[in-house]
Amino acid sequence: MRRDLEKDVVGRKVVRAEVRSSKNAMRIIRRHAKRKEFTDRLVGRKLAKTERRGKYILLHLDNGDVLVVHFGMSGQFIRGNKRQALPPHTHVVIDFQQGGDLRYVDPRTFGEMFVATPDELGKVKELQHIAIDPLDHVFTWHAFGAALAERASKMKQLLMDQKFMSGLGNIYSDEVLFAAGLQHDRMSDTLSSQEVRRLYRALQEVLQEAIRFRGTTLDDEAYVDLFGKPGEFQNELKVYGRAGQPCRRCRTPIQALKVSGRNAYFCPQCQS
Structure with missing residues (x-):
């Protein structure tokens, strides 16, 4: 997933972000008090690079903020466009200036998304104690x-x-x-x-x-x-x-x- 995101969405500019109206959608962005607080930090930003830490995907934005994603048990990103109907259980849709959109789909809603500054990222306890990563080059x-x-x-x-x-x-x-x-x-x-x-x-x-x-x-x-x-x-x-x-x-x-x-x-x- 990280490699596909790196190839397909890095460099794209976010023109619109929507957290769907269902109550379950708020569970996905539960670290944010309101939908607008989450979407405002994405709109107008370019995706600069991707990173994986354990089971977390980090999408770095061009202003230094980071969109952090954990898929839980059933979450996934799916690329789409306006001609394609949203799949059931779509909770977040990120529209790009060119090249369609990115949908976060999660039937069981154990996953999450949030935007953090570099300082805030350093205080996220789940990211401070990442276990052994078998694909990490420092893994001996x-x-x-x-x-x-x-x-x-x-x-x-x-x-x-x-x-x-x-x-x-x-x-x-x-x-x-x-x-x-x-x-x-x-x-x-x-x-x-x-x-x-x-x-x-x-x-x-x-x-x-x-x-x-x-x-x-x-x-x-x-x-x-x-x-x-x-x-x-x-x-x-x-x-x-x-x-x-x-x-x-x-x-x-x-x-x-x-x-x-x-x-x-x-x-x-x-x-x-």
């Missing part, structure tokens, strides 16, 4: 190994813990553990240095592949990209959602069980 396997040993937790729960690692949900935690050959309930402080390196590589490779295939869109079609197109990584999944089907590596049937209320998929032969 040495530091990762130390963090794993310190936590002494079961691997799947730890990889899904947003205070430990940013952005790794149910699907990718299963795929990463399969690629690394590790069981979901393996304790993080029992990994050898070779297993840490394998897990480190698996994190990078699985996430980069998911980005290359533009994300994972399951049957509920909850995820689409900036242009409303589904991702294709679901066709590359090795274990997630494949209970009872043969492992792509060894042909042993994939198993599933509940871990903290979520299904965990794994190969009993390839993962230890």
Whole structure:
């Protein structure tokens, strides 16, 4: 999403911003007291650059302010224009001088948007303690190994813990553990240095592949990209959602069980 925004909306000038009239729309901009307070800080501004911090997207404006976006469980940006009807659950629409609009759509309204000055941004507690980002260039396997040993937790729960690692949900935690050959309930402080390196590589490779295939869109079609197109990584999944089907590596049937209320998929032969 950040890469698409960088290519498609950076450099565009905002001529109009609308927070829709529903009560749910105010939940999305809940850090602002009024709709106008939010929209006035966007109108007339150009989008200068994009940045991602954990699960937050930061859209930097040309006056130094920052539009901060968190998609929650179901939020997404979709590009559109006046000829296209707004999708259901559209809460915010940002119109550009040239090149259509940007819609924030969120059925469950757990996401949020707000505009902050650089000083205000520094006081946002959610941005002060961003967890490990597996795609960050400063993320090293040495530091990762130390963090794993310190936590002494079961691997799947730890990889899904947003205070430990940013952005790794149910699907990718299963795929990463399969690629690394590790069981979901393996304790993080029992990994050898070779297993840490394998897990480190698996994190990078699985996430980069998911980005290359533009994300994972399951049957509920909850995820689409900036242009409303589904991702294709679901066709590359090795274990997630494949209970009872043969492992792509060894042909042993994939198993599933509940871990903290979520299904965990794994190969009993390839993962230890």
